Amino acid sequence: MNIVQVKQLKKAYGANQVLQGIDFTAQAGEIIGVIGKNGAGKSTFLEIVMTLKPYDEGTVSVLNQEVRTLSAQQLVEMRMQIAVVLQPTQFYKSLKVVELLKLFKAYYQSTVNIEKIITDFKLQPYRKKYFDKLSGGWKQIVSLAIAFLSEPKMLILDEPTTGLDPHMRNMLWMYITDYNKRTGGTVILTTHNMDEVELYCDKVLLINNGVSEVFSKTKQILDDGYSSINDFYLSKVSG
Numbered sequence: 001m002n003i004v005q006v007k008q009l010k011k012a013y014g015a016n017q018v019l020q021g022i023d024f025t026a027q028a029g030e031i032i033g034v035i036g037k038n039g040a041g042k043s044t045f046l047e048i049v050m051t052l053k054p055y056d057e058g059t060v061s062v063l064n065q066e067v068r069t070l071s072a073q074q075l076v077e078m079r080m081q082i083a084v085v086l087q088p089t090q091f092y093k094s095l096k097v098v099e100l101l102k103l104f105k106a107y108y109q110s111t112v113n114i115e116k117i118i119t120d121f122k123l124q125p126y127r128k129k130y131f132d133k134l135s136g137g138w139k140q141i142v143s144l145a146i147a148f149l150s151e152p153k154m155l156i157l158d159e160p161t162t163g164l165d166p167h168m169r170n171m172l173w174m175y176i177t178d179y180n181k182r183t184g185g186t187v188i189l190t191t192h193n194m195d196e197v198e199l200y201c202d203k204v205l206l207i208n209n210g211v212s213e214v215f216s217k218t219k220q221i222l223d224d225g226y227s228s229i230n231d232f233y234l235s236k237v238s239g
């Protein structure tokens, strides 16, 4: 089943034509890394797929529905099936971790047991801590825990491991891959860390000069002779 299907997607900000023809599909259960240099349009692409940003041309289907044809109510229903982890915002400032989990459980009308989430994510020592007092790594882990409350069909993460130390990074990836295996949920993420792409992603979308220059299985890229995904990236993208 196609979870996302994008054809010839174009998006400009004024005169800045950022996306000039992106083709992409995500199937159920895939983990896909979106890569490209700073300013390539990765976040723009993710925001369009998560139905937050309008686009100029092309088609974008999410969960087998073309986004542009949906009513406001249908969009709300679609968004309930998608979980998004962006960079943590000030929005959470005045709430403790356990309060945040309760708030989002109510918001998502989730049946997930909060105590299980707290145990699974090793959040016991932090449950009464204010979100904005946590380190960047624990903010990311809490954000992921919140995302899982909605039991999403698709998880979208914008640079989830940026700034995390190696242990936190491993922990975050353990949760992501566990979610993927347990539920068959699809994961789409952006990252500048090519080792993570090589280790964890089934497929790679390289956005370069506004187009989907490469959209391929990670294994295929390595079978094609690149010694690593880092080597592939450096060969394909000029500095």
Ligand SMILES: Nc1ncnc2c1ncn2[C@@H]1O[C@H](COP(=O)(O)OP(=O)(O)OP(=O)(O)O)[C@@H](O)[C@H]1O
Pocket (backbone or CB within 6 Å): 013, 016, 018, 036, 037, 038, 039, 040, 041, 042, 043, 044, 045
């Ligand atoms: N809301 C906006 N209004 C105008 N221009 C924008 C807006 N958002 C992004 N841009 C521009 O679009 C281009 C692509 O930005 P985007 O954040 O999508 O790239 P990115 O690949 O995610 O970059 P990075 O790796 O640095 O996070 C950049 O030139 C950026 O300045």
